[in-house]
Amino acid sequence: MKQESAAQNTPPASPPPSQHPQDDCDPQALWIFGYGSLVWRPDFTYSDSRVGFVRGYSRRFWQGDTFHRGSDKMPGRVVTLLEDREGCTWGVAYQVQGEQVNEALKYLNVREAVLGSYDTKEVTFYPQDTPDQPLKALAYVATPQNPGYLGPAPEEAIATQILACRGFSGHNLEYLLRLADFMQLCGPQAQDEHLAAIVDAVGTMLPCFCPTEQALALV
Numbered sequence: 001m002k003q004e005s006a007a008q009n010t011p012p013a014s015p016p017p018s019q020h021p022q023d024d025c026d027p028q029a030l031w032i033f034g035y036g037s038l039v040w041r042p043d044f045t046y047s048d049s050r051v052g053f054v055r056g057y058s059r060r061f062w063q064g065d066t067f068h069r070g071s072d073k074m075p076g077r078v079v080t081l082l083e084d085r086e087g088c089t090w091g092v093a094y095q096v097q098g099e100q101v102n103e104a105l106k107y108l109n110v111r112e113a114v115l116g117s118y119d120t121k122e123v124t125f126y127p128q129d130t131p132d133q134p135l136k137a138l139a140y141v142a143t144p145q146n147p148g149y150l151g152p153a154p155e156e157a158i159a160t161q162i163l164a165c166r167g168f169s170g171h172n173l174e175y176l177l178r179l180a181d182f183m184q185l186c187g188p189q190a191q192d193e194h195l196a197a198i199v200d201a202v203g204t205m206l207p208c209f210c211p212t213e214q215a216l217a218l219v
C-alpha cells in the first residue's frame with residue numbers, strides 16, 4: 001500500500017528490503033511496526049507499508065490510556081505487546097525514508113511516548129507476502145513499569161471498561177472495533193483470541209448498554 005502523499009514524493013526504485021530498522025542502502029530509511037491504532041491511523045507520511053506479523057509477542061489490552069481513549073477519572077484500555085514465546089501479533093509495518101524519518105519519530109514520540117507512556121523496541125517483522133525476507137522494525141511497547149500499565153483482567157471486565165471510556169481521539173469502542181476490522185482483513189491465518197474474546201464480550205453487553213443506533217453513534 002502506498003500513501004497518496006508518499007506516492008507523489010516516493011523516491012525512484014526503492015532499495016532492496018532492509019534487514020535493519022535503518023536500511024543499509026538508505027541509512028535514513030526506517031520501518032515502524034504498528035499493531036494498535038497505528039494500523040488504521042498512522043498519521044505520519046510514509047513511503048511504503050506491509051501487512052505482516054511479529055513472532056514472540058502477543059497483543060494485550062493491558063495499557064491504560066487517560067488521553068486518547070480515556071480520561072484521568074476513567075482510563076481507557078489500549079494495546080501493548082507482551083513477550084510470549086508462542087505469540088504472534090499481526091499489524092502493519094511502515095517504511096519512512098529521508099526527512100520522513102525524523103518527522104515520524106518526532107510525531108510518534110509525542111503520541112506514543114509522551115501521551116501514551118510507550119517505549120521503543122526493535123522487533124523482527126515478517127511481511128505477509130514475503131515472510132522469508134524479515135525486516136527489522138521499531139515498535140512502541142508499553143512495559144509493566146510505566147505508570148499507566150493496568151495489566152491482565154478478565155476479557156469481560158476489559159470490555160466493560162472499553163464500553164464506558166472516551167478520550168481526545170474518540171471512543172474506546174472505536175479503537176477496539178477498528179483493530180478487529182483490521183484483523184478481519186488480514187484473513188483467517190491471523191488469529192487474536194484475546195481481541196476476539198473482548199469483541200464477543202462487547203457484543204453480549206452492548207444491547208444492555210444502549211439501543212443499537214446509539215451504540216453505532218459511539219464509534
Ligand SMILES: N[C@@H](CCC(=O)N[C@@H](CS)C(=O)NCC(=O)O)C(=O)O
Binds near residue numbers: 112169175
Ligand atoms: N503502539 C501500538 C499502540 C498504539 C496506540 O494505540 N497508542 C495510543 C496511545 S495511548 C494511540 O496512539 N492512540 C491514538 C488513538 O487511539 O487514535 C501501535 O503500534 O499501534
